[in-house]
Amino acid sequence: MTPAARVQTSIELLDTIIGAARSKGAPADRILADWFRGNRFAGSKDRRAIRELVFSAIRACGPAPETGRAAMLRLAQVDRSIAPLFDGSNYGPAPIGDDEAVAADGAAPVWLEGLLQESEIGAQEAKSLLERAPLDLRANTLKADRATLQLPAAAECTDAPNGLRLDAGTPVEQWAAFRDGKIEVQDTGSQLACLAVGAKPGETVIDLCAGGGGKTLALAAAMDNLGRLIASDTDRNRLARLAPRAERAGATNIETRLLDPNREMDSLADLVGQADAILIDAPCSGTGTWRRNPEARWRLDEKELARLTAVQSHLLDIAAKLVKPAGRIVYVTCSLLDEEGAKQFDAFLARYPHFAARAPNIPIGRPRGKGTRLSPLHDGTDGFFIACAE
Numbered sequence: 210m211t212p213a214a215r216v217q218t219s220i221e222l223l224d225t226i227i228g229a230a231r232s233k234g235a236p237a238d239r240i241l242a243d244w245f246r247g248n249r250f251a252g253s254k255d256r257r258a259i260r261e262l263v264f265s266a267i268r269a270c271g272p273a274p275e276t277g278r279a280a281m282l283r284l285a286q287v288d289r290s291i292a293p294l295f296d297g298s299n300y301g302p303a304p305i306g307d308d309e310a311v312a313a314d315g316a317a318p319v320w321l322e323g324l325l326q327e328s329e330i331g332a333q334e335a336k337s338l339l340e341r342a343p344l345d346l347r348a349n350t351l352k353a354d355r356a357t358l359q360l361p362a363a364a365e366c367t368d369a370p371n372g373l374r375l376d377a378g379t380p381v382e383q384w385a386a387f388r389d390g391k392i393e394v395q396d397t398g399s400q401l402a403c404l405a406v407g408a409k410p411g412e413t414v415i416d417l418c419a420g421g422g423g424k425t426l427a428l429a430a431a432m433d434n435l436g437r438l439i440a441s442d443t444d445r446n447r448l449a450r451l452a453p454r455a456e457r458a459g460a461t462n463i464e465t466r467l468l469d470p471n472r473e474m475d476s477l478a479d480l481v482g483q484a485d486a487i488l489i490d491a492p493c494s495g496t497g498t499w500r501r502n503p504e505a506r507w508r509l510d511e512k513e514l515a516r517l518t519a520v521q522s523h524l525l526d527i528a529a530k531l532v533k534p535a536g537r538i539v540y541v542t543c544s545l546l547d548e549e550g551a552k553q554f555d556a557f558l559a560r561y562p563h564f565a566a567r568a569p570n571i572p573i574g575r576p577r578g579k580g581t582r583l584s585p586l587h588d589g590t591d592g593f594f595i596a597c598a599e
């Protein structure tokens with residue numbers, strides 16, 4: 210493909226991505242993967258270049274652009290090598306017109322930028338939410354030790370006790386250490402959220418929103434496979450991914466429970482007052498993970514945020530029933546909005562005055578409300594709010 214044809218293809222893919230964000234359809238990654246699968250004439254260099262163009266254009270726009278072309282024209286304002294490729298050549302984009310619409314700059318749609326500001330995320334910190342994330346690993350202590358792990362590429366240690374950092378795009382899935390379950394791909398912020406649980410061998414621990422089990426596996430390792438670890442979620446497909454991952458990681462103390470939304474206690478009744486620790490890795494806006502899903506900014510609206518905060522509050526109520534007297538609840542969201550973090554946790558403490566907040570025992574982050582906030586700019590992690598109640 211010519212460089213101009215790559216730009217035109219990227220514009221068309223951006224049109225699909227913008228439409229899918231509006232209709233809450235497929236994520237950008239899947240749209241690209243499907244296109245690459247169906248268009249084998251695009252070689253590996255083309256694929257890399259198109260991917261780079263599409264994601265750079267998404268990152269360069271704040272609010273959702275009207276069209277893929279407007280998004281690419283916005284990128285052309287940042288990257289001067291692009292405008293000359295609007296050359297009207299065969300398969301290339303038409304020349305740039307005099308009054309053509311260019312998508313707006315910014316970190317997010319205007320309403321969301323307002324909420325970030327209210328949560329004291331300044332412009333620089335908001336922009337850093339869109340930078341490329343490194344690739345973080347966790348050495349799985351059930352099978353390996355960070356200090357002695359042999360990997361094909363040099364990795365630096367992170368602030369998480371078992372964390373390692375590599376360049377984005379390192380093909381770790383092809384490594385023997387990955388296949389053997391010695392390493393897991395996991396952002397340092399996620400690793401620290403698990404550390405905050407302080408799970409110990411022999412305890413009863415509930416990972417209430419376990420999803421595909423990324424954090425469950427870290428908890429199993431912290432427990433050295435001893436004790437009960439209950440992984441629950443309402444999403445059958447996500448929960449189904451846990452068993453093969455646990456097998457690879459050598460995690461043997463995990464029980465899964467599929468929950469019915471709004472009837473979660475039906476499947477958890479036997480655990481009332483039983484848990485030493487509960488991790489609530491609550492569903493959230495994901496504002497802290499825009500580095501990986503930059504178009505997620507265009508999917509969120511006020512109605513969805515209100516739905517998410519209601520679910521978060523409901524999950525905190527469930528955890529209050531499941532925890533033992535003197536047990537601990539760790540509330541986590543990968544969001545930087547106070548609505549889902551500090552304010553949500555304050556509301557919980559107001560509803561349950563017999564719980565007290567305790568500062569999470571993690572090595573980085575800054576206090577936010579009664580919890581700790583991690584951010585890409587300050588901590589080099591995804592954005593997180595982590596709070597503990599006892």
Ligand SMILES: C[S@@+](CC[C@H](N)C(=O)[O-])C[C@H]1O[C@@H](n2cnc3c(N)ncnc32)[C@H](O)[C@@H]1O
Pocket residue numbers: 399417418419420421422423424425441442443444447468470471473490491492493520524
């Ligand atoms: C942030 S994700 C969890 C990610 C997971 N802990 C990990 O580390 O891979 C939030 C999860 O909450 C689940 N969820 C949503 N509503 C729920 C509910 N009412 N009860 C339990 N889980 C719920 C979603 O299905 C989703 O998997």
